[in-house]
Amino acid sequence: MSDPIKHECGIVFLRLLKPLDFYKKKYGTSLYALNKMFLMMQKQVNRGQDGAGIVALKFDVPPGEQYIYRKRSVEKNAIEDIFQNIQKEYLALENKKDFNKTDWLKNNFSFLGETYLGHLRYGTYGKNNIQMCHPVVRKNNWKTKNLAVAGNFNLTNVDALLNQLVGFGQSPNQKTDTVTILEKIGHFTEEENNDLYYKYKKQGHSKKKISTLIEKNLNIKSILQESAKKWDGGYVISGLWGHGDAFVLRDPNGIRPVFYYKDQEVVVVTSERPVIQTAFNVSIEKIKEITRGSALIIKKNGKTFEEEILRKKRNKGCSFERIYFSRGNDSDIYKERKKLGKRLAKKVLESINQDTKNAVFSFIPNTAEISFYGLIESLQNNFNKKIRVEKIAIKDAKLRTFITDDKNRDGLVGHVYDITHGVVKKTDNLIVLDDSIVRGTTLKKSILKILARLRPKKIVIVSSAPQIRYPDCYGIDMAKLGKLIAFKAAISLLEKKKDGKKIKEEVYQLCKLAIKTKKEKVINHVQKIYQLFSAEEISEEVARLLKPKELECELQIVFQTIEDLHISCPNHTGDWYFTGNYPTNGGAKFVNKAFVYYIEGKNKRAY
CATH class of the missing domain: 3.40.50.2020 (Rossmann fold)
Structure with a gap:
């Protein structure tokens, strides 16, 4: 394209399905997941050069300890800036006597976790500052109400959705589709939490036990259906909750692209298919496209499945992805461009x-x-x-x-x-x-x-x-x-x-x-x-x-x-x-x- 234009953002989601020590023993490094995240984000740098961000989520952290870590950058080489800062923290721990113990490293190194969410930003709306970079986070003292979201999306009806949030009694501090999506999912997350809380309270469970029951039984499908039913636009939204459940949701027309791969060790989702092929050396047949209108839901226990969230509409996948935006090393895109x-x-x-x-x-x-x-x-x-x-x-x-x-x-x-x-x-x-x-x-x-x-x-x-x-x-x-x-x-x-x-x-x-x-x-x-x-x-x-x-x-x-x-x-x-x-x-x-x-x-x- 002789006219330089900005376009879709890129996402990377990675969930480790084995205990952290497994990857250290098999691959010889505690940085297995971070290395994969860096590679996949770098391979999608064509999708976003205004900024980047990454979230790491740690499972089963004791009360009083942080379990969601985030780093974002709007520097010229944002991905390198982020990972260089993460690496500095890691290298500063090398001389500690328990450095090679995975449990110790998890407790002392911010970005050693079980789930990662990365984002590459091309801004089409709003200012290009660090606050506009994904992932965006909604904090709460209850793990099941803690939410991090990143996506490749643009909504056409932000005003109407904002008015709906105001109708809920909220007062959003920004008028952007990012804030709107975060607060919509956040609102219905709280409603789902409240419904489950009173259900288990009636059954006579203690408050501590109720929190555990909510973590196991949070209805992700219901939260997403209520959140997304009035969204108008093209989107791939990925999110994770503090207790460990996660999702990637695609719009009903399939406007924005998204692919995933699952084996015994990982669940990985990216905006472009060759990224997964390169990072994990897998054949094209093993990589799937998330069905339009559906969400890939990844429960904390590792159970992974697609669930229809919105009724599937006519396939309107973006043809510009094929002509120009996506990297040409995808085998189908290569043939189509020829x-x-x-x-x-x-x-x-x-x-x-x-x-x-x-x-x-x-x-x-x-x-x-x-x-x-x-x-x-x-x-x-x-x-x-x-x-x-x-x-x-x-x-x-x-x-x-x-x-x-x-x-x-x-x-x-x-x-x-x-x-x-x-x-x-x-x-x-x-x-x-x-x-x-x-x-x-x-x-x-x-x-x-x-x-x-x-x-x-x-x-x-x-x-x-x-x-x-x-x-x-x-x-x-x-x-x-x-x-x-x-x-x-x-x-x-x-x-x-x-x-x-x-x-x-x-x-x-x-x-x-x-x-x-x-x-x-x-x-x-x-x-x-x-x-x-x-x-x-x-x-x-x-x-x-x-x-x-x-x-x-x-x-x-x-x-x-x-x-x-x-x-x-x-x-x-x-x-x-x-x-x-x-x-x-x-x-x-x-x-x-x-x-x-x-x-x-x-x-x-x-x-």
Whole structure:
């Protein structure tokens, strides 16, 4: 993606199923779990670089001793910062005479526990400070009321959920989906505790005995059902209670990805599948996906099972995960990205009139490489074409760190990429594959300007993703409709129409009504604008808007079709940013609100 955008967070959950001494004897270190956590968090660093956090939970700690430990960081290399601090504490104990005794180390080293929860943060809402980093903790003197939560999520109805908490008598100190989720689960945790307390009190048990009975019989399914029944959004939420029970809950549409693996020694959950394969050296067949609408529940006694929490809805797994966000070393994602490239071959040939003899093929940025392989393979094998492939643009990674202030950014951004001179002739068509085009800023201000210096006959920018026409509200940092280049193109075309102003006003009024509606099904009225134009017309207008004055040759932009996207990624049909078909009512309300904000000149998110 030539436009850098932030996106989904990453989670790592690890539960040890054997006594701690087992891992010391088998693997030769007391840091077995921490080493695994570091590896899995590091392997998902693509999912979050604004901050990180980790919680360790110790089982069966005597009263008066701490049993939940947390460390968070918003440093530039947050994962390293966290684990270096943990390691310092560990190394400071090395000279103690009982250092090699697991029980002693558990009592004296903060991060030796039975359960771990890690998080990598990409902030799409709220300030980027240490308080915004997960895991977040709700403290209480009763273990079964102590709660730590981390997740990869974005809720569209935070205001309504906050009002519900106020109705419970609470007064939340922040208006964020993180606090809302923590307090919702916390509220129903307390209700479940109270119900069990009075049940066992009636049976004549002592208060101390009641606490033990609650620990064994806390109904996790009931707590999650009550907490999540009004959530609207895409989410994977993981949490653990102080006594040892834990869960990972996925939204009913399966918008956000989550995978787990269980054997005799561990239960592990991550946002991306290859992370588990790498960390535990297990085959893909042994790793499962948490069913949408279900929670993986891990009881303190080690019993692990999936439980339906919310009724499963249509599969709307995020297709952007497949195109760009998730690491490409997942075997299925690798195949899908190659297929995305292959599906573009015919349109690419048409764009250069089949003249591959006078054509140079390349890709920008590196995340487009796998799709590029697919494109080249198809041109060579299916169309029997001899292809000239060159590395045309090289990203200067060091330069970007100096681009900080708005005033000087545009001048410097043009030099973030450098070109390879002498490989493109003036008679050549230059075809460059990008995985997606969101705002088009980097294309216009950097990539196309430097490609212009090569003076080709024609430049064709090929996107392995379809036109991004609509904003996202489920965790991707593209929430402002007016920033999207496809939307700018549609508005530009609309303004050229005789009745364009009237149509824009009609859509504006419909969107304002839709925001207030209490109907079960909300209509996305922004779709009416796109229905006036063909995909080709919008592509042509995008090319016109993005063409810098320095570029003298013809510029064409080729986008993937929606149909070919679904052929390539058949199991991830979430395509709302391309089609406007949001999987939740909150999503449809959000896009209408985003259009209202655009018309009214409000430069802010609509959620």
